[in-house]
Amino acid sequence: MNLLDILYPKHCALCDRVVTGREYPVCFSCRNELKPIDGPRCMRCSKPIENETEEFCLDCKRHHFSYDSGFAVFLYSGKLKDSVLRFKYAGRQEYSGFYGQMMNLFASGQVKRWNPDVLMPVPVHRAKLAKRGYNQAQVLAETLGKMWNIPVDGKTLKRKKNTRAQKELDPKERKRNLREAFVLEGKINYHTVILIDDIYTTGSTVDVLAGLLKTNGVKKVCFLTLCIGKGF
Ligand SMILES: [Zn+2]
Ligand SMILES: [Zn+2]
Numbered sequence: 001m002n003l004l005d006i007l008y009p010k011h012c013a014l015c016d017r018v019v020t021g022r023e024y025p026v027c028f029s030c031r032n033e034l035k036p037i038d039g040p041r042c043m044r045c046s047k048p049i050e051n052e053t054e055e056f057c058l059d060c061k062r063h064h065f066s067y068d069s070g071f072a073v074f075l076y077s078g079k080l081k082d083s084v085l086r087f088k089y090a091g092r093q094e095y096s097g098f099y100g101q102m103m104n105l106f107a108s109g110q111v112k113r114w115n116p117d118v119l120m121p122v123p124v125h126r127a128k129l130a131k132r133g134y135n136q137a138q139v140l141a142e143t144l145g146k147m148w149n150i151p152v153d154g155k156t157l158k159r160k161k162n163t164r165a166q167k168e169l170d171p172k173e174r175k176r177n178l179r180e181a182f183v184l185e186g187k188i189n190y191h192t193v194i195l196i197d198d199i200y201t202t203g204s205t206v207d208v209l210a211g212l213l214k215t216n217g218v219k220k221v222c223f224l225t226l227c228i229g230k231g232f
Pocket of ligand 2: 042043044045046047056057058059060061
């Protein structure tokens with residue numbers, strides 16, 4: 001163990017145990033458990049689907065989303081779920097290195113096919129930003145942008161108000177609430193945008209942002225997230 005490891009201990013990106021050497025960024029036991037999504041997936045949002053004769057998941061059948069397509073590497077469950085919560089709320093920005101590696105390994109082909117002009121992180125409200133100190137989606141987007149040499153625009157999309165907890169609202173109110181929450185500040189001139197976030201759940205945020213970008217001239221909007229919730 002060297003001095004830096006003692007002063008700034010590194011953590012396993014999944015279980016948060018202090019690790020060194022070859023156990024970084026993920027310890028050996030966590031490595032064995034880590035499984036990206038495989039098997040049949042929704043053609044639009046990439047959620048795993050049970051019945052492989054189906055093209056789309058139930059969500060995507062029910063709603064017409066404004067985005068074109070999306071991709072996620074892992075299911076939002078188990079250790080990864082705890083990991084993402086620490087990444088978001090407990091200052092573990094360092095996990096982005098590992099997340100980026102995984103997204104590179106499993107999603108770089110898809111990203112090449114999308115051929116984006118820019119990556120845009122899903123914005124958080126500045127009150128949240130002040131509390132957490134960083135926007136986890138921005139951290140992730142910067143990691144990916146550096147890796148893939150794609151510009152990152154984390155300034156133009158803004159979340160202007162803290163939305164009420166979406167859980168309390170019915171779907172219609174939810175959408176309105178969200179639509180009012182985001183604005184585009186300044187002019188953009190992008191053909192293809194990839195929205196970056198840590199997790200995709202119902203898709204409503206990505207959907208609203210895609211709609212906003214498209215009314216401002218963007219032709220294609222995709223999303224890339226580390227994890228995705230299970231289909232409904
Ligand atoms: Zn671990
Ligand atoms: Zn879907």
